[in-house]
Amino acid sequence: MFFFCGLTFAQTTITGSVKDDSGQPIPGANIIVVGTSTGTVTDFDGNFSLTYSQNPPFSIQASSVGFESSTAEVISNNQVVGMTLNEGTSLDEIVISASRTPESVRESPVTIERFDTKDIRLATSPDFYSSLENLKGVDVNKGSLTFNAVNTRGFATFANTRFVQMVDGMDNSLPGLNFALGNILGLSELDINSVEILPGASSALYGANAFNGILFMTSKDPFKHKGISAYVKTGLTVQDEAGDNQFHDFGFRAAHAFSDKFAAKASFSYLRGTDWFASDDSQYNLGPVGTADTIDPFRSSPAHDGLNIYGDEVSLGVLGLNLNQVAQQLEAGGRLPPGASALVPAVNVARTGYRESDLTDYKAESLKAYFTLHYKPFGDNTEVLWSSKFGTGSSIYQGSNRYAIRDFALQQHKLEFRGDNFFLRGYTTIENAGNSYDMRFTGLNMNRVGATEWFGAYAGAYALGAGQILAGGGNPSDPATQTQIHAGARVFADDLFTPQPGTPEFNALFNKVTNDPDVTTGSKLVDESKMNVVDGNYNFKDLLNNALDLQLGIQYRQYSLNSGGSIFTDYDGSIDYNEYGAYLQGIKKLMDDRLKVTASIRYDKNEFFDASYSPRLSFVYAAGENRDHNFRASFQTGFRNPDTQALFIGFDVSRAILVGAAPDNLDRRLPNTNLTGRDAYFNSYTLNSVQAFAASGGTTPLEAVQGTGITPLIEQEKVTAFDIGYRGKVGFLTVDFNAYYNSYDNFAAQKFVVTPKTGSVSDASGVGDVATGNVQIFNVYTNSSADVSSYGGVIGLSTKIAKDFDFGLNYTYAKLDFDQASDPDFSAGFNTPEHKVKVSLGNSNLFKDFGFNINARWSDEYFWQATIANTMIPSRTVVDAQINYSVPSIKSTFKIGGTNLGGKEYQSAVGSPFIGSQYFVSWTINN
Template sequence: MKTILNLIALLLCVVTYGQTTVKGKITDESGLPLPGANIIVVGTTSGTVSDFDGNYTITTEQEPPFSIRVSYTGFQVQTLEVTSNNQTINVTLAEGNELDEVVISASRTPERIFESPVTVERFGLKEIKNTASVDFYDGLENLKGVDINTNSLTFKSINTRGFASFANTRFMQLVDGMDNSAPALNFPLGNLLGMTETDVQSVELLPGAASALYGANAFNGILFMRSKSPFDHQGISGYIKRGITSQEAAGDNDYTDLGLRMAYKFNEKFAVKVNFGYLKGTDWAANNEEDRFNRGLTRADLNYDGINIYGDEVSTNIKDVAEILVDRGLIPSGADALIPSVDVSRTGYQESALTNYNAESIKADWGLYFRPWENDFEIQYVGKIGSGNTIYQGANRYNIRNFFLQQHKLEIRNDDFFVRGYITEDKAGDSYDMVFTGININRAWKDDQTWFGEYVGEYLQQTLGGATSDAAHLAARQTADTGRLIPGTPEFQRTFDRITNDPDLTTGSRFQDNSQIYHADANYNFGDLVDFAEIQVGGSFRTYRLNSFGTIYTDNDGPITYSEVGFYTQLQRSLELSESVELKLTGSVRYDKSELFDGFFSPRLAAGFTINDNHNIRASFQTGFRNPTTQDLYIGLDVGRAILIGGASDNPGRDIRPYELSPSGAAIVGQGNIIFDGNGAYNNSFFASSVTNGFAQSGNPADLEIANSNFVQPEQVSSFELGYRGKLKDVIIDASAYYNSYQDFLANETVIAPFYGDVQLTQTVPGSSTPLAVAAIANGDFQAYQTYTNSDAEVNSYGAAVQVSTKILNGFDLSANYTWARLDFDVAANPDFRTNFNTPEHKVKISFGKTELFKNFGFNTAWRWSDNFFWEASFGDGEVPAYSVLDAQINYRIPSLKTTLKVGATNLLQDEYFTAFGTGFIGSMYYASLTINNL
């Protein structure tokens, strides 16, 4: 106990030295204070930041004379000399430009964005405060080259350079160095476990491949979010936003978003901080009743399957049902001749009947920071938790309800190195599949066999009574639906509650999951020890523990674990070629090894020419790789239309399910029920398109095409990029172009595995020349699978982006950017292969505003236009029309209260749109916010 008390005293004591104190105020050229400016004692790590009024006080052990350096994003750095103790130094900073901003992500070391070897976007404190979007995360959509696909109000997926989906496993998101992807999903749920707005120090976005430094998932890009240190940013700050969301389908609904940050520096050795965020609103309702398969069907059609109607996925050919009824003596012999050979689907439920569209997010994080020697050496522990409700669209539509995610990190670092380890754990909470909820509510009320039997019986009776076929079908559905559970009734609610709490997808729809990721990484920069170049080395280790209790993965017999390891090094050197020209060379290479695959190297080479300190031309070649995700490897999920089956070599055999054969199939096999596993998808299957589009039309077995998907391997990309950053008088230009070539592209194939017979068609029905596999297809004795595999198809993409920024009309900020993206892929030659490029070819974004229109009053507007494009995903395919959106905000600062008032609106023109097939239309948001003491 005495030892513990001494340790506590050591951590909390304030030690006094002979010190020099400097104070003053930081303002811009118009006299406005600059809160959050950095003041550093040159040659040391001692520093502070200015408060809300621009005031600062810095105390150091240095004795005069010495210098301090003052910097603020968007302003030119100033260095000033301190000549005496208690000196007052007021500083006026001249406005700079975006080229002066410092980034870390491009090379894992601080450097001017102007000199970055690759394209990098930055979203700093100034941009966060002035964004026209409802929050900083949404504001990233206005960066060039960036796509944000809106899954729901609280779940948005960021992507760059194509191949986007809501399950965006090609894009990494790091918060203070931690990958905040959910282990069960392998991608981040937007900002659920991200940051509260008042704690954001900066956001950097690195588009394109960056595996040479950041590993497996740094394939299409990385988002870096850095928080404020409690040593530099102390006090209590917070915000509250209140408003409404407005959508034609859901009406006007309340919206609340609030955040609180508390940070305290006990002394130069110990500091703490706590953040809390809460958001509540109503999600964008999805009520699209068009047919999912673009057949032009409506709810009046027999085999209708609505996009946002669930339960109607279950369909069958009623003539097959009639034949079974004849065999069982339930209808007269020969009556089946009166039944047409058409598919009929069950009646489904609208999505609004299966969810309350409650959008909610609760998150908190805390940190303990210890600097034992009062310098840059720091030990930190950070904890994060997040929980919420949202809508996620993958193979089906899912209500993510009470989903829980937590992270815990221990890190040791200084300016030259870091060593960190963290754990990420998720719990599915009360999440459920809305498609299976609709299917199983129907089945709980009346099983499929009974429903279709009643349908056929009534159709037959109506036909014998002289009714037309259309009238007979209408009467048959009404009869089969008699007594159907109606939303809003106690009977429906009881059934709904039971099914959404049942994890067996044959009777329920609930997800269970408690998976973890264990991660460690380290980096050391030898820049202070080696003169001729800056050399870095580092590495990482990760272990996955998948534990879905058999509801997502094939882990019925216990958790699945596997590990990955990687090592890298980077060398960077600047060469002065002449008085006005400097060449900066960067080379890096990384070696990675998963226990499931062979190891391989990922190199990167980059060169940057700086001319007259106003123009920089850069060129790079880099490679990236993407290990198959946890779902690519070990998923075993029945989504109704098919079973998703992962491509790890040991996975298909783990997916074991019972099946009932057709009467004809039972006669052939000699038994009515079989046990079938997923191996058929990979070693005995046909492409689904050859069955449905070829064989179904011709009846010719020669039209069946063997699939037999390969097991998955890592995907690789080779990326070439050219770029330019520069200043022409008062105009800032940033442009880049890239070309990507992919190898072993990871994607899905839809295949059909017959329950009996070989796909080589060598086995025949006894006493017949008909191939067994053909008979299985004809009898409906097969299982459809969506496999995870690599394609040998040639996949390339290329694009360009350019941004122009300037000031006009005496200080108004004007910025415009254009992005072009194109897929180079032969669709006709690869009809069964889906790239899911899902990216508009053209995008335009323009912002216009002024931080000081008049004293303490500013505004900003942002307009963006997106071209139409075709969306491909496992849930469905369809056109996404072109759309344009206008966001705007006005703000007023009250310096005496350290408060900013903001009033804003998103989608001000009220033109509802959607960014992906199957989601709800995005309406408008109107809000007012109050932010206090945000340094």
């Protein structure tokens, strides 16, 4: 009994401090017992206390980003240890995601970017997630105050299904839509341990959809990062359209190790503000896919359809009428004097639409909570943990339309068993669209109510106005006079039949439409989809005496789509399907450990497609006497399974109906029509030929989609990727360079097709439908037979100026190689600037406890191509800056900063808001 009690209570306590080579304390440095996972971190003053359940002797190691690690020997209980870390470079930072095993950045077989707690302290944006755009090769498309989309290497959208985001090993994407909703289910900045971004294909280890890149967020371990931390921020968003609006953001984190076996943590953050307004009144006419849509000035015609104006899609043209025909009907019914209809032109007229600001309060809100329980049943080598994450909020999302995300909720729950060489986890993701709605269909269905009466009032007012002009000796056929008469007729009809924002009539109609999920009468989004995942990995290196790092991994994923028929064609019940995969990776060091060879292969199977194999082979060679020059080259293939939208969507977005290509989707009825997916894919004409047919007056022949040689139904997209790079020290500069070339097979995207409503493309009946406008436009998911490739490069330089000033400069080049003429109807959607330059300058200790940081970004113009519209996005220069002051006595840091300090507003994409400036102050307490 005495023997076992001695073992139970044997423990050693070590205290000490960690400083840099200039004597300044290093907060947040990691202290671990060498060979174990037991550890802690230094507090705000660089001090630490560590208790280990073994007697001396043993060693502890201190490490911090940007410094070389240091080791000290512990020989007695209650020993006080002073450790000094010499400044290193970013090449010494440890990353995990590139190979699923710890390695330094210089050893990584692929290019990788890292962002951690030090970067958060120096961030010039109010939230760390937006600050990721300062990393080289990384783009952040800003569509909302709380919803920003991270991307690398082109093909950007706000609904980025080519880029994977993971938090503590859990895929952060929406189960129903397959993309991450920004950081709504991510981490609070207080709980961030590190962020790693792998640009480029990563399918060999992470499976389908890790196609453009992958972002990893890892949270802090409560065994190492204990105590209570908190922050509070406030400030202003400044925009010409929205004015000045205040925002508030606060959060806290609490973690405690109850023993060396059990620990827990909880983190919470909440942000509330006013979103950026979108107010593009321009009309974008559907033109050739490879060109920008033409733009008309606002109210250029009585049938204007503004981009951020909704409800003006309800027009006489849609009803198959013109204004003169309506006047004739009124005259025949005795509601107009005889002959009055002759004064009314045969033109199309649309109802007066509602501006986006009429249909949303632009509330921006985000609430995140994260709870974990950690238990080590057999010591430091094994751990069982349970985690639950909750995210809810309100935002604006832009896809084929603009959507008001209201009370949207996501939750994830995970059970994981892990050790030094393995992990096995299972987790579920559940989403609920809450009170979200489609703003375009809100305006459209509000204006469908009373449409007949409105058009009648308009036609009658026009006829009477034209009669008064004629009676007064004027010419009602004069264009300027017609414009005046149209304006008067619109005011008259609106006064009678268009409820105005803020009135009880408007509010009642708005609430009725936004609570109705039937797209023919309402706009509510319903989505309660789920995703279940099992993921495991085992590393055999210990069994192989570390002669080879050999890993085997498995994954199973099940989707359950449940939108009640409002997004997908699941009106008769949920749609369930699954996919699974496995991978094998080996890492071997040769030539006195100078050459590191990594080889891996992955097998994946989706129930709708053939199995896919994704190999990867990479080499990293450390040259130079001190191994300061690291060269790498890699080859890999990646694949992308069609996402849930590409398979099962059946969604009317007004401009077209989106149609998924799963075999089970072909015979399902599509919304607002009697047609099915089979009609869209197998009985349609190409949009390009229909446009040519109309322009020629019906003399240019129509071309059936099946006649183009393109497989109508979507298949897996594949990429072959080549990557070379260099990391090292060249004189006083740290250099990080990489270049890549991607070649795509079966490049997947969307294209518009035109489908006869009653006729067939196999005979003259289809031509007749096109000639009379009896057609439906679909937007289908398919593959292109054209050659598609992309290539580019990134070079980053960093150094110290005047010893203490950190200076960084990087340049990114990205280019799409795609011949639009070879597939005129295909939209590649590269949506990425060809040239980008980013500069940073900062000093974390300009003088005692005071620091600053400045980030500047320039990007040239680029073509944005999406179903909502196509146009050129102008070049822009954005400067962000912050100053900070630390007060060690209260363990606090105060910060003042601003983004887009030049004040020139810019867009990330057509239809999205112009981003103004944001100013903030913050107070962070780390205990």
